[in-house]
Amino acid sequence: MPSEVSNVALRVDGLGKRYQLGERESYLALRDVLSRGVSASLRRSRRRDRAADSSFWALRDVSFEVPSGEAIAIVGRNGAGKSTLLKILSRITEPTEGQAVVAGRVGALLEVGTGFHPELTGRENVALNGAILGMRRREIQSKFDEIVDFAGVERFVDTPVKRYSSGMRARLAFAVAAFLETDILVVDEVLAVGDAEFQKKCMGKMGDAAHGGRTVLFVSHNMTAVESLCRRAVWLDGGRVVADGPTPDVVGRYLSTSFSALSERTWPDLESAPGTDAVRIRRAAVRPEFGDPSDPIDVRTPVAMEFEYWNLRPGALLNLSLHVYNAQGVMVFNALPYLEKEWQGRPFPRGLYRDTCHIPGDLLNDGTYRVELLVISDSRTIYKQDEVLVFEVRDDPRSRDGWFGAWEGTVRPQLGWETEQLVDSDAAVGEHR
Missing domain, CATH: 2.70.50.60 (abc- transporter (atp binding component) like domain)
Structure with missing residues (x-):
């Protein structure tokens, strides 16, 4: 891994995140505090013991670096800590221990419609998201047409997003994260929603972002998409890093142990x-x-x-x-x-x-x-x-042609096909005039 600070987009050092399980303790009235003052010390000790027993570490001692312009995948089972890691890197939540140093602006798509206000229109939400990212109005306006065209919501751009379908919200959310010029693009399971055309466009845009020098963090259970986009992968299990290296090696180890x-x-x-x-x-x-x-x-x-x-x-x-x-x-x-x-x-x-x-x-x-x-x-x-x-x-990317959605059907045979031209185009058109 590179050691030069100027070339590092992300540095994660000893990162840990602990959550408290169970319900919050009920409040005590003043009379309860006065009447139970004698045993207060004992109760505090018991509460500390219960807190230790009911705490859950979603991440523990996670460390890695990501150079600028690299596309890196985060893989692992549900509950491995992937989304928690991305939320820390996106500054949505704070770590319990360790630190995450992020160089530059982060555009994140963690859930469909995250950061959208349901009462605002698509146009207003684009402007709001750009402002949250610290972008000037002129920057947002220069990308607006591209965002709307990519998302395919031209007819509905002045409609409140609460009336959008989940697919429309997903397309607009991804377009905002991808087209507004952030230094780091963080994407969590964007391929879980949307149609085949949208998925193909997303993969192409993330590839363009990586090739254009932006850093991409990609979380997905679709290993074909992971291997197509990222040359490096980090495997999380139980909140800890199990492997970090070339994507084919890490994905192969991950899948071979899964079942x-x-x-x-x-x-x-x-x-x-x-x-x-x-x-x-x-x-x-x-x-x-x-x-x-x-x-x-x-x-x-x-x-x-x-x-x-x-x-x-x-x-x-x-x-x-x-x-x-x-x-x-x-x-x-x-x-x-x-x-x-x-x-x-x-x-x-x-x-x-x-x-x-x-x-x-x-x-x-x-x-x-x-x-x-x-x-x-x-x-x-x-x-x-x-x-x-x-x-x-496992899937095989050679039969995908750039599409990474679910392949319909209980079986997936490779059947023989033949295509032949019966009449050339001019003659075919002439017959129907």
Whole structure:
């Protein structure tokens, strides 16, 4: 990290933020204070103990520097401290300990419509936000047309913003933060709202800001957008910095640990393994078909799901059935081993078996999936285990073409397309005249 003060846009040193949980203490009347004066010292001691027990550190000992003109991502799970950090850097809240030194003016978009007065018009709110940022009226007026054009609210610019839709407020709020010439642009989950065109414009504008020498702090759960915009990322977990470095490295570590606990599970002891007196599960795993098992899975990755199990009854006719659900609880598919050639339809001797289900690439949409395992014998379910596996499928920016919104649908296959010209343009127009 750079050490020259002139090149540092942000310096965070030992930053911590503590919140007090629970309700405020009720007030005491004067008579209560007089009558309880003897035990006042004891009560104060107890209150201090309760305060220590009920305090919560949203951030603790966070330190990093950001050079001027760098786009940096802040990643982490919900509750990791990302928004608290941005609020401190934006001077919305004060830290409990440590310091954050910000060089220059900060334009922040932390929530849709933050800083807007609902009774004021769009025009008036643009002027108000510019004034809050310390900009002169001439500066605000010189950018006004660009702001309104980017936000697409020309017809409603003199309408109170309380009548705007959430998408309109988001577009105008981002335009104000992006076009007013602040030194540092702070954006928290701007891609969570708005349509595909707006999201693409936002990413382009943030890229332009970074390339133009402005510093950008970007918080998002969309790792494709993070990797497209930022070369460096800081990973927060439990209010502390877990990793700080090149974005692909940090994002890879973050995603690989998010669901690793349920991507492979083993029960080596037959007696305690889940199951029944007919069958018991020894191991379940989901991994990339090729490469290292710890490699992340993206929408193009062929996937193998493996299940090892003990058959405890000689001559059993067994099948495994897999129900794969997305994060919304919709069953994406049900897989059965009908095409398996070695054991399908044959009686199983007692022993240990492994079934592998192969899922082709370019099928699953990005998101979180959970797998329900059913063991079928003689056309009936003899054992069922919900959420035997949970795994994450990452997005792939190569198929995005600059758009970072949610890709609709439970699956996301890459299907063949053909386009052919039937008639040239002049002839086609001539036919309809």
